[in-house]
Amino acid sequence: MSTDKAVNGQPKYINPYLGGVLLGLLILATVFVTGRGIGASGAIKSAVVTTSNTVAPSATQSNAYMGKFVSDDHSPMYTWLVFESLGVLLGGLLSGLIFGRVGKFRTDNGPQITSKKRWILAIIGGALFGLGSQFGRGCTSGAALSGTATFALGGVIVMFGIFGTGYIIAYFFRKLWI
Numbered sequence: 001m002s003t004d005k006a007v008n009g010q011p012k013y014i015n016p017y018l019g020g021v022l023l024g025l026l027i028l029a030t031v032f033v034t035g036r037g038i039g040a041s042g043a044i045k046s047a048v049v050t051t052s053n054t055v056a057p058s059a060t061q062s063n064a065y066m067g068k069f070v071s072d073d074h075s076p077m078y079t080w081l082v083f084e085s086l087g088v089l090l091g092g093l094l095s096g097l098i099f100g101r102v103g104k105f106r107t108d109n110g111p112q113i114t115s116k117k118r119w120i121l122a123i124i125g126g127a128l129f130g131l132g133s134q135f136g137r138g139c140t141s142g143a144a145l146s147g148t149a150t151f152a153l154g155g156v157i158v159m160f161g162i163f164g165t166g167y168i169i170a171y172f173f174r175k176l177w178i
Helices: 016-034 041-055 057-062 080-098 115-135 140-149 153-176
Strands: none
Touching: 016 140, 041 057, 041 080, 041 115, 140 153
């Protein structure tokens, strides 16, 4: 694995095939160790419940949804999903350090879109993704990646739905990138 800082002025990333194999091995190890696959939306939920419980404990505990995650025994932040998400952040930082992407802030965008519009669309997309992950009872990594890794029919259906929808939507937004 080369650690060249850049190729043709672009930052270097890990080979996508190697990354896919490593991700697959991570999913298998997670299923073996925890009995379930990976997912990130549970960590976000834990952070939201903890924040809400800190700001308004009585409202959080009386809320039908959030009250289930508040306990006197332990904090909602004491879950392996939080540690998994911290590992993802640290792994991304480590990758950035190894491949020379840390130290300068930049926004990747095509010639037909400004950085400001790119950020606005990214924030809207992230909010919709978070909302959808709560309606769907999990994020794409939990439903699609872990579902297909365990040969669950629902995981395969979700994977086709995610990529199919992505390809359809990309058709309409492609002019912003090329």
